[in-house]
Amino acid sequence: MSTLIFGHRGIPAKFPENSMQGFRYAIEHHVEGLEFDVHLTRDRLPVIMHDETIDRTTDGGGRICDYNYEQLKTFKLSNGEPIPTLYDLIKLVQNIDVVLNLEFKTNQIHYRGIEEIVLRQVSQAYLLHPVIYSSFNLASLKICQRLDDSQNYCYLTGQMVPNPLQFMKEEHLNGLHLHHAQNSESLIERIWTVNNEDQMIKLFSQDVDGIFTDDFEKAMRMRQQLHHNQLLVG
Secondary structure: OOOEEEOOOOOOOOOOOHHHHHHHHHHHHOOEOOOOOEOOOOOEEEEEOOEEOOOOOOOOEEHHHOHHHHOOOOOOOOOOOOOOHHHHHHHHHHHOEEEEEEEEEOOOOOOOOOHHHHHHEEEEEOOOOEEEEOOOOHHHHHHHHHHHHOOOOOOOOOOOOOOOHHHHHOOOOOOOEEOOOOOOOOOOOOOOOOHHHHHHHHHHOOOOOOOOOHHHHHHHHHHHHHHHHHHHHH
């Protein structure tokens, strides 16, 4: 098995996080997976941004949920682009060989109805791979399961999970997205956020299912180098 490499919010090492510029670059350079974060505007449009507020990453300020999208798109990222919508990204990746990891950012503000809105929008897209849905908010994942239990749902946590396989079974989860690998046999785990080369090599050697990184190109080089070295030794 080869560890799948996800561009964490695109490729922040080169372009603004969660920007269409970063997503386009990632697609053009054959990224294997893309991770991104979704919130709802006041008029209930899914948009892509990590924080609940626009202060850190745009020239504006305030909470996403306090703006209609027409107002929100007047604010710009550092590269001059508007805040992307979920539709923008889905349109970009249609029929592209890339795995999407959509994170519901509902652990601070649980936007009413976001799960149904997002699942419906994604279901209408022509994607080559099933979307992986993740959240720090288990309640969001439970709502998703009630709406469509056929999708791939993964719990995000920065804590160690006791008896992870039992937890996944009880909560009907497909995997765990962890800050540190737990290496339980048969555990589907993807690790965030991996930017250190030594950590990359260690996780690739452990064959974890996936990593999230701010520089997917570096991660791909490190994985290729590891495989080359293993062939030489073998």
